[in-house]
Amino acid sequence: xxxxxxxxxxxxxxxxxxxxxxxxxxxxxxxxxxxxxxxxxxxxxxxxxxxxxxxxxxxxxxxxxxxxxxxxxxxxxxxxxxxxxxxxxxxxxxxxxxxxxxxxxxxxxxxxxxxxxxxxxxxxxxxxxxxxxxxxxxxxxxxxxxxxxxxxxxxxxxxxxxxxxxxxxxxxxxxxxxxxxxxxxxxxxxxxxxxxxxxxxxxxxxxxxxxxxxxxxxxxxxxxxxxxxxxxxxxxxxxxxxxxxxxxxxxxxxxxxxxxxxxxxxxxxxxxxxxxxxxxxxxxxxxxxxxxxxxxxxxxxxxxxxxxxxxxxxxxxxxxxxxxxxxxxxxxxxxxxxxxx
Amino acid sequence: xxxxxxxxxxxxxxxxxxxxxxxxxxxxxxxxxxxxxxxxxxxxxxxxxxxxxxxxxxxxxxxxxxxxxxxxxxxxxxxxxxxxxxxxxxxxxxxxxxxxxxxxxxxxxxxxxxxxxxxxxxxxxxxxxxxxxxxxxxxxxxxxxxxxxxxxxxxxxxxxxxxxxxxxxxxxxxxxxxxxxxxxxxxxxxxxxxxxxxxxxxxxxxxxxxxxxxxxxxxxxxxxxxxxxxxxxxxxxxxxxxxxxxxxxxxxxxxxxxxxxxxxxxxxxxxxxxxxxxxxxxxxxxxxxxxxxxxxxxxxxxxxxxxxxxxxxxxxxxxxxxxxxxxxxxxxxxxxxxxxx
Numbered sequence: 001x002x003x004x005x006x007x008x009x010x011x012x013x014x015x016x017x018x019x020x021x022x023x024x025x026x027x028x029x030x031x032x033x034x035x036x037x038x039x040x041x042x043x044x045x046x047x048x049x050x051x052x053x054x055x056x057x058x059x060x061x062x063x064x065x066x067x068x069x070x071x072x073x074x075x076x077x078x079x080x081x082x083x084x085x086x087x088x089x090x091x092x093x094x095x096x097x098x099x100x101x102x103x104x105x106x107x108x109x110x111x112x113x114x115x116x117x118x119x120x121x122x123x124x125x126x127x128x129x130x131x132x133x134x135x136x137x138x139x140x141x142x143x144x145x146x147x148x149x150x151x152x153x154x155x156x157x158x159x160x161x162x163x164x165x166x167x168x169x170x171x172x173x174x175x176x177x178x179x180x181x182x183x184x185x186x187x188x189x190x191x192x193x194x195x196x197x198x199x200x201x202x203x204x205x206x207x208x209x210x211x212x213x214x215x216x217x218x219x220x221x222x223x224x225x226x227x228x229x230x231x232x233x234x235x236x237x238x239x240x241x242x243x244x245x246x247x248x249x250x251x252x253x254x255x256x257x258x259x260x261x262x263x264x265x266x267x268x269x270x271x272x273x274x275x276x277x278x279x280x281x282x283x284x285x286x287x288x289x290x291x292x293x294x295x296x297x298x299x300x301x302x303x304x305x306x307x308x309x310x311x312x313x314x315x316x317x318x319x320x321x322x323x324x325x326x327x328x329x330x331x332x333x334x335x336x337x338x339x340x341x
Numbered sequence: 342x343x344x345x346x347x348x349x350x351x352x353x354x355x356x357x358x359x360x361x362x363x364x365x366x367x368x369x370x371x372x373x374x375x376x377x378x379x380x381x382x383x384x385x386x387x388x389x390x391x392x393x394x395x396x397x398x399x400x401x402x403x404x405x406x407x408x409x410x411x412x413x414x415x416x417x418x419x420x421x422x423x424x425x426x427x428x429x430x431x432x433x434x435x436x437x438x439x440x441x442x443x444x445x446x447x448x449x450x451x452x453x454x455x456x457x458x459x460x461x462x463x464x465x466x467x468x469x470x471x472x473x474x475x476x477x478x479x480x481x482x483x484x485x486x487x488x489x490x491x492x493x494x495x496x497x498x499x500x501x502x503x504x505x506x507x508x509x510x511x512x513x514x515x516x517x518x519x520x521x522x523x524x525x526x527x528x529x530x531x532x533x534x535x536x537x538x539x540x541x542x543x544x545x546x547x548x549x550x551x552x553x554x555x556x557x558x559x560x561x562x563x564x565x566x567x568x569x570x571x572x573x574x575x576x577x578x579x580x581x582x583x584x585x586x587x588x589x590x591x592x593x594x595x596x597x598x599x600x601x602x603x604x605x606x607x608x609x610x611x612x613x614x615x616x617x618x619x620x621x622x623x624x625x626x627x628x629x630x631x632x633x634x635x636x637x638x639x640x641x642x643x644x645x646x647x648x649x650x651x652x653x654x655x656x657x658x659x660x661x662x663x664x665x666x667x668x669x670x671x672x673x674x675x676x677x678x679x680x681x682x
Binding site for chain 1: 374461462469471473476497505
């Protein structure tokens with residue numbers, strides 16, 4: 001099976017991405033010295049020597065959600081640009097930190113920042129990004145500026161706690177689906193629900209606050225999709241080696257589903273996962289992928305994605321009066337349900 | 342020569358330390374899972390297994406400055422406790438991160454947190470601490486809550502940029518005194534000037550905002566003192582191996598002074614520092630210490646401490662009407678001028 005990674009082709013979304021990129025470059029321009037170079041490299045507009053470049057800068061998922069949610073009532077999204085920038089900074093800092101922790105060497109088809117600048121420098125740049133995000137929110141003359149900074153900070157606390165849990169899970173063989181879903185909720189909050197909440201705040205539309213629940217569902221869908229890709233994804237599309245998550249013995253959704261089943265396939269899978277090797281062999285991981293699928297891991301994950309997608313989209317009509325705006329959000333939601341990391 | 346590390350014996354300061362410790366424990370209690378255990382270990386009230394302990398929890402420098410500055414007009418310091426807690430969290434996160442970057446294995450006479458929990462886990466705990474600090478400030482129903490969060494965030498951006506510069510300096514042989522002082526200002530801002538500013542804000546006393554300049558001077562004094570200790574300090578007192586900074590070829594104030602001098606001693610020192618060894622030998626570092634002293638590095642640093650102490654203390658009378666409060670701050674300033682890390 002092959003899972004592909006489409007580009008978004010949608011005029012308003014492309015316009016929002018362009019607005020975000022400009023505002024983001026301006027914000028990162030405030031970072032003096034090495035920090036600006038590291039962050040600019042990560043976002044693709046600098047090469048490793050600080051020279052202007054034009055590499056893929058990501059889809060600005062967090063920023064897009066902030067803007068499209070701000071515009072969900074048909075209003076202008078521009079007042080929410082500081083929120084979009086803050087969310088992009090925080091969510092990309094998390095990505096950069098994740099690459100270090102997971103020792104992932106490739107990000108968006110280029111070398112991950114830490115492999116060029118060293119883990120210590122990149123971690124300091126991440127601290128600067130998170131703090132710059134709060135700085136940008138709190139300098140707005142907006143009645144909800146403090147509230148927005150509070151929401152973002154709560155999100156980052158939740159994210160750190162969830163990342164710690166994720167590390168713990170790799171060493172445990174008894175992670176339950178509930179524990180896993182709770183951890184994912186914490187991990188994807190920075191990229192998904194927080195931007196929806198902040199977008200609604202900066203649009204001054206309390207009626208849209210419910211959109212943060214939509215963001216949570218979307219975050220989960222995105223993670224489930226990545227879990228599928230980590231086992232059955234095409235490495236040309238994911239930019240990761242084949243079977244990457246299985247080799248690292250990651251307790252992802254399909255693996256947990258399989259381990260919670262019963263029978264000989266399940267027992268064989270458990271034996272492979274519990275073997276003491278650091279990185280699993282190609283043979284073992286290929287076998288494990290077959291076993292996860294046989295134990296229902298693939299089917300159940302695809303099913304869960306459809307359930308969550310319905311749960312995300314159905315309540316939207318009660319928040320949103322504007323058809324165009326709802327159309328944009330739907331495009332985005334469906335895109336996330338099909339997209340790769 | 343020996344430099345000692347006295348304890349503060351002063352009733353009001355001890356009372357403030359106790360207030361900070363209680364509020365800090367409550368705040369850290371909000372961190373779920375592994376994060377709470379790591380932070381509690383660092384502060385000394387948990388052992389590595391999460392069991393209650395009574396180890397040295399530090400002097401709460403940042404928190405003390407926030408409270409004593411808030412009370413500088415003779416007012417109650419309690420309204421500034423959230424500011425004190427936020428500053429303690431941010432400044433201790435910086436310390437924990439510093440230990441990882443410098444590979445320092447001992448902190449306050451115990452194993453540094455990263456040597457027990459691993460660098461990745463500790464870094465995630467640090468992100469949680471910085472974000473919890475902002476969360477605590479922005480949840481206060483105080484008109485300056487957003488302003489305080491903004492000041493703290495600007496401080497953390499400045500700190501990260503300065504830490505990146507510090508890493509760069511270790512690889513350069515031509516760091517000027519001006520560059521060094523600018524870097525130190527960025528590095529010590531989180532522990533010294535930001536708490537003074539936030540204390541004044543939460544006391545609602547704009548007349549005290551000038552105290553943040555006092556904090557900046559104090560931060561510099563503290564760094565200069567540490568620079569002396571890093572070369573001539575007694576390792577029983579500093580908890581570091583003898584000549585630790587010299588062995589790492591750190592471009593500290595006394596070393597830069599010596600390198601900016603002229604003559605045979607200076608040239609011999611430059612040769613020792615530029616030799617390609619990773620860690621300097623005991624013999625070379627002992628010789629380098631003698632050379633730094635002969636080139637005026639010790640004398641000039643002690644002189645600078647006295648100049649900065651005068652600059653810190655003199656303007657205080659224009660801010661502060663209350664003798665007791667001024668007395669407290671003076672005790673603290675003189676303490677920092679004599680204290681170790």
